Amino acid sequence: xxxxxxxxxxVFIDESKDNLQKLNDSLLILEHxxxxxxxxxxxxxxxxxLKGMAGSMNFVNMQKLTHQAENVLDEIRSxxxxxxxxxxxxxxxxxxALENYVDCICExxxxxxxxxxxxxxxxxxxxxGNTDLxxxxxxxxxxxxxxxxEIKNSELPNEPMELNIExxxxxxxxxxxxxxxxxxxxxxxxxxxxxxxxxFVIFNELERHGSILQSNPSIRDLEDEKFEDIFKLVMITKxxxxxxxxxxxxxxxIDSFKVFTLDKDIEEKPSVNSESTYETTKVPQxxxxxxxxAPKQQVSTKSVRVNIDRLDSLMxxxxxxxxxxxxxxxxxxxxxxxxASYNESIEYLERITTSLNDAVMKVRMVPIESTFNRFxxxxxxxxxxxxxxxDLVISGQxxxxxxTVIDEIGDPLIHLLRNAADHGLETTENRIKxxxxxxxxxxxxxxxxxxxxxIEVGDDGKGIDVKIIKEKAIEKGLISREMYDxxxxxxxxxxxxxxxxxxxxxxxxxxGRGVGLDVVRSRITALGGDVEIKTELGKGSTFVVRLPLTLxxxxxxxxxxxxxxxxxPLTNIQTIEDISKEDIEFVQKQEVIVIRDEIVPIVRLSKxxxxxxxxxxxxxxxxxxxxxxxxxxxxxxxxGQQEIVIKPIGKHLSNINMIAGATILxxxxxxxxxDINTLV
Amino acid sequence: xxxxSNINEKxxxxxxxxxxxxxxxxxxxxxxxxxxxxxxxxxxxxxTGVINLRGDILPVINIRKLFELEEVTNxxxxxxxxxxVKDNLVGIVVDSVSEVNEINNIDKSKNNQTDAYVYGVGxxxxxxIVTILNTEAIIGGAFLVNK
Numbered sequence: 001x002x003x004x005x006x007x008x009x010x011v012f013i014d015e016s017k018d019n020l021q022k023l024n025d026s027l028l029i030l031e032h033x034x035x036x037x038x039x040x041x042x043x044x045x046x047x048x049x050l051k052g053m054a055g056s057m058n059f060v061n062m063q064k065l066t067h068q069a070e071n072v073l074d075e076i077r078s079x080x081x082x083x084x085x086x087x088x089x090x091x092x093x094x095x096x097a098l099e100n101y102v103d104c105i106c107e108x109x110x111x112x113x114x115x116x117x118x119x120x121x122x123x124x125x126x127x128x129g130n131t132d133l134x135x136x137x138x139x140x141x142x143x144x145x146x147x148x149x150e151i152k153n154s155e156l157p158n159e160p161m162e163l164n165i166e167x168x169x170x171x172x173x174x175x176x177x178x179x180x181x182x183x184x185x186x187x188x189x190x191x192x193x194x195x196x197x198x199x200f201v202i203f204n205e206l207e208r209h210g211s212i213l214q215s216n217p218s219i220r221d222l223e224d225e226k227f228e229d230i231f232k233l234v235m236i237t238k239x240x241x242x243x244x245x246x247x248x249x250x251x252x253x254i255d256s257f258k259v260f261t262l263d264k265d266i267e268e269k270p271s272v273n274s275e276s277t278y279e280t281t282k283v284p285q286x287x288x289x290x291x292x293x294a295p296k297q298q299v300s301t302k303s304v305r306v307n308i309d310r311l312d313s314l315m316x317x318x319x320x321x322x323x324x325x326x327x328x329x330x331x332x333x334x335x336x337x338x339x340a341s342y343n344e345s346i347e348y349l350e351r352i353t354t355s356l357n358d359a360v361m362k363v364r365m366v367p368i369e370s371t372f373n374r375f376x377x378x379x380x381x382x383x384x385x386x387x388x389x390x391d392l393v394i395s396g397q398x399x400x401x402x403x404t405v406i407d408e409i410g411d412p413l414i415h416l417l418r419n420a421a422d423h424g425l426e427t428t429e430n431r432i433k434x435x436x437x438x439x440x441x442x443x444x445x446x447x448x449x450x451x452x453x454x455i456e457v458g459d460d461g462k463g464i465d466v467k468i469i470k471e472k473a474i475e476k477g478l479i480s481r482e483m484y485d486x487x488x489x490x491x492x493x494x495x496x497x498x499x500x501x502x503x504x505x506x507x508x509x510x511x512g513r514g515v516g517l518d519v520v521r522s523r524i525t526a527l528g529g530d531v532e533i534k535t536e537l538g539k540g541s542t543f544v545v546r547l548p549l550t551l552x553x554x555x556x557x558x559x560x561x562x563x564x565x566x567x568x569p570l571t572n573i574q575t576i577e578d579i580s581k582e583d584i585e586f587v588q589k590q591e592v593i594v595i596r597d598e599i600v601p602i603v604r605l606s607k608x609x610x611x612x613x614x615x616x617x618x619x620x621x622x623x624x625x626x627x628x629x630x631x632x633x634x635x636x637x638x639x640g641q642q643e644i645v646i647k648p649i650g651k652h653l654s655n656i657n658m659i660a661g662a663t664i665l666x667x668x669x670x671x672x673x674x675d676i677n678t679l680v
Numbered sequence: 681x682x683x684x685s686n687i688n689e690k691x692x693x694x695x696x697x698x699x700x701x702x703x704x705x706x707x708x709x710x711x712x713x714x715x716x717x718x719x720x721x722x723x724x725x726x727x728t729g730v731i732n733l734r735g736d737i738l739p740v741i742n743i744r745k746l747f748e749l750e751e752v753t754n755x756x757x758x759x760x761x762x763x764x765v766k767d768n769l770v771g772i773v774v775d776s777v778s779e780v781n782e783i784n785n786i787d788k789s790k791n792n793q794t795d796a797y798v799y800g801v802g803x804x805x806x807x808x809i810v811t812i813l814n815t816e817a818i819i820g821g822a823f824l825v826n827k
Binding site for chain 1: 716718719720721722723727730731732735736737738739768769770819823
């Protein structure tokens with residue numbers, strides 16, 4: 001008898017994360033409106049759910065913490081304690097601790113040994129802030145105690161379980177050995193969240209004291225949660241009824257239970273040697289003794305929650321695909337290759353595969369909400385630290401992005417937000433002096449724009465002083481005096497994202513921790529996106545981050561260079577020009593061409609890629625653009641536009657910057673994808 | 681590569697430049713014919729390129745270059761042995777694969793101390809001497825060295 005605990009772990013992690021997020025949101029609301037009863041109730045409910053879940057999974061420390069938090073919340077709910085910002089701070093710390101537990105569980109399958117004593121102490125202090133309440137609380141956390149016999153007897157089925165022949169034999173043999181065969185009926189509490197897990201805990205606990213012969217519903221149904229609240233089991237044990245009763249009493253989330261001894265003869269109605277039913281209160285206890293049964297090492301996998309409609313459409317498309325395949329087979333076997341029907345089928349197949357592709361892509365899409373959700377809390381903490389009053393306005397959190405992009409974009413956005421809070425917004429005094437509202441605003445906005453998603457981080461702060469930037473750049477040797485004069489404002493503001501550039505006069509704890517905006521930019525370009533800065537002195541600045549909708553499949557231009565084939569992502573390409581050898585001119589030893597009155601430097605890809613150079617009169621130049629900068633890349637010939645699936649080339653080769661990955665062509669050949677951004 | 685615990689582990693025995701080498705069969709994912717290697721610009725010089733192994737793209741090591749042997753063109757008997765080391769797939773091209781056999785009494789002291797790629801020397805049942813390679817060291821070396 002063994003239920004595999006690990007398969008519930010993912011459920012637990014997912015649900016805990018959801019609940020922690022809810023807790024976070026609610027606490028933030030509570031902070032703004034400290035008497036909002038509705039929110040307090042929400043928080044209480046979430047804390048209670050978390051406690052139940054942690055208990056079910058035997059995460060003792062986590063359960064202890066949520067339990068203590070719940071007590072405080074109960075005090076708040078009943079009006080005995082009023083919310084103050086110091087209480088909120090403790091609750092936020094408690095939330096952080098819970099997040100740490102879940103992260104730890106996510107990584108190692110165990111909650112770790114950290115017990116956050118200070119938080120527990122602080123919670124205790126809040127709870128004891130009102131001395132006349134402590135007695136009531138005592139009652140509330142009191143350990144389950146037997147209320148007497150047969151209180152809810154009528155609610156539990158009385159008939160003993162029918163054992164199968166073999167188990168019946170085992171039972172009789174055990175009784176003959178002088179052991180007890182017990183028929184146990186258990187009703188789980190209504191509030192029990194993970195019933196099958198709870199059942200597992202009960203089974204586990206009982207198996208320490210004997211062996212379980214059979215259960216009703218079967219173990220499989222219990223595992224699949226195919227039962228209401230009640231289940232029955234028969235176990236063999238050397239211990240007495242009352243010992244087993246106290247074992248069951250020690251398990252939380254049991255509404256009531258009944259234990260009686262079975263006799264050797266199953267045909268007769270079992271004589272009830274000892275029968276008792278206890279009603280337990282619903283307060284779970286701390287089950288410290290279960291520690292060693294933490295689930296085995298099982299590191300959680302990434303999951304995407306998928307809307308069922310999307311999966312249905314995927315399924316439909318696949319079945320259509322099979323139909324077309326059968327059609328094609330038919331066409332082939334009849335051998336009457338009437339072009340019309342053949343082509344029709346092929347065209348149909350093409351349409352379906354395109355739709356199938358779209359459908360699969362949609363499955364991978366998740367709203368950016370999951371990333372945005374953690375920002376209000378972060379801004380709150382940052383604002384407190386800086387002593388600024390900051391309002392974070394989020395919009396477009398329903399915008400969807402590929403899961404892989406979502407995972408990567410969090411850190412760069414955090415950096416941009418901190419930058420806005422720290423450097424963008426002025427201090428409160430300065431804002432008032434400048435005649436602005438004392439409260440600064442940071443706007444975080446996401447929206448889809450064609451084939452890309454745009455995320456804007458804007459502030460209504462002091463803006464970027466282009467002059468200061470330029471002077472600083474000269475000082476740091478990033479630009480020449482000549483460039484100082486000719487540089488456009490846009491080019492100048494882009495300088496702040498150059499490596500080695502930091503305008504903050506002093507290094508603060510928040511931003512300027514050695515990693516600057518250059519890291520943000522490189523992370524975003526690594527995702528195939530770019531960053532643009534819009535700024536107006538005195539009015540504020542906005543960082544516009546543009547990201548591709550998806551990373552897995554892109555449109556690309558396939559080119560021949562020497563004997564080799566390469567893919568260039570279409571998003572990088574501006575135009576393609578045919579030129580002849582004579583069109584190439586030299587400016588300061590750099591090869592350039594003039595296209596529509598613009599001088600464009602050119603790069604011979606064969607040289608960059610160490611491919612033997614073949615001299616030709618007619619050249620093909622692929623013009624790529626990055627920001628304001630244009631560069632022409634000489635290739636030997638074009639193959640055409642193609643939709644390609646990006647595959648990684650393995651961690652050993654991932655440090656080759658100019659290769660963004662590889663793709664497999666229709667004939668099974670490998671073609672490398674060029675990361676043009678690194679070459680511009 | 682923990683070979684002490686299972687002395688009787690089987691080894692894939694192959695030849696490079698006339699000499700017999702072996703790698704533990706637990707390190708070998710599959711053996712393929714040599715085909716479709718695509719050169720990767722700027723890759724370490726001992727890396728021939730990448731191949732497509734049923735949808736996965738993985739690098740191939742030029743072991744002759746790593747061992748500082750004369751380079752030859754591949755023949756019909758050349759094979760790519762796909763090693764799986766620390767969850768990473770990497771191919772090595774060898775002249776031919778001879779057999780899969782048990783190798784007993786691996787002598788670790790016999791190995792040439794200057795050669796980090798060798799784990800030890802052992803004998804197959806028929807007495808043939810086989811040099812056991814340290815796959816981890818080979819992969820580590822191939823991606824570091826720029827010969």
